[in-house]
Amino acid sequence: MYEIGVGSLPVVAITGFSTGMVLAAQSFFQLSDKGLASATGLMVTKAMLVELGPVLTAFMVTGRVGAAICAELGTMNVTEQVDAIRAMAVNPLRYLVAPRFIAGISMLPLLTIFSCIMGIMGGYMIAVYYYGMSPSSFLDPLPDHVDNFDVFSGIVKGLVFGIIIITICCYRGITTKGGAAGVGRATTNSVVVCYIVILIGNFLLTLGLNNSYEYFQEAFGW
């Protein structure tokens, strides 16, 4: 958990913060001449919460953690360490995969929230300190237009992406064959597959969550 969660904080913070800054800069630049500059805060917050926060966090964790997991398990497999675990009557899925799975699915949503907060902070700094927006113009629309469902969407996506990353990388790692070259191939392959599955999964999740918006509104009063 420490490795996946705390270890990923710097890269997730930098990614979220810089994305928030870029979003704010573009939003303000694109919207100000149409009289919509006050929507900058809303644009940044919504985009970070429901799309960019979860996806970029998942990408960063795939590159930093998923690749490392795949390489580590792959190396253990080709050097017979996984066999040694099994030969001592220990289930490698329980010993090697389960802790990583639990850490992955619990840390991804938290990292996603952290990334979103950093993104909103980055956007706020650019909008307020660079473009001279008043803090209230940036923040005031948020309580009215950002609801629990947006936060929920981000967390659900983080959770699902966590499952995707850990499952693919552990599977590719523990089935690696072919020595050092095999480990390299498996690691590259796991990262590429993760990115593709995350992108497709994000699209499907977006559709699914948007279609269930009314249900959640009625069920939980969101």
Add this chain to the structure above:
Amino acid sequence: MVAQEQEKHKPMIHVHDLWKSYGPFKVLQGLSLDVFEGETLVILGRSGVGKSVLLKQIIGLEKPDKGFVEINGTSIIDIPIQKRFKDVKKMGMLFQNAALFDSMTIEENTVFYLRQHEKIPEKELQERARKALQMVGLEGSEKKMPSEISGGMKKRAALARVIIYEPAIILYDEPTAGLDPITSVHINELINKTKEELKATSIVVTHDLRSALEVGDRLALHHEGKIEKIASKEQFFHIEDPLIQSFFEKASLKGVYD
């Protein structure tokens, strides 16, 4: 153990008509084998004939396409390793490249089995690790990482990891491969010492004839997926078989038992 004595006893390990293929490559082709309690059987054979595959079938890391393995009369092929250890016999395997967990210290490697299966206080674990490492001559290396020790030390640490839980059956996969002659002698001595102290039944696969002579009670020749010949160490050298004789000649051991 002489042949008549062995016939009186049922084998501890009975391998019957084992077949295993990887794609088009037929590795085991109806291999049968008996190993008796307390003996060390050495399986000789050229590299790549499937000696390690046989060990993996016996310990349960792979399943055969056909055939079965019995331990004390119980077929173990369909019994998961965990259950096998509990209900049949504990087994241990020394892997060709030691297969130490490189994220753990030597001590953590050594107590891995105990930590996973037995609730033992940390102090006792350390004490048992110390004793096991002392037995293989690695006292003082407890806190070292596998990357900090030599190949021979890795093999000894891997052996300590096996002997600490006192398995009834120990499988050695090329225990002296890649080691210098002096270290090989140490490893052979350790195999004999382990047999003596644990009374374990052992199978050693190797292509190192000198090692085979030092540790084996019986020798077997694995050729083309089958056990071609099997005999006591003394008898093995007198078998008039071109394959065996050529094996000895290549290893410059012809005449050792003349």
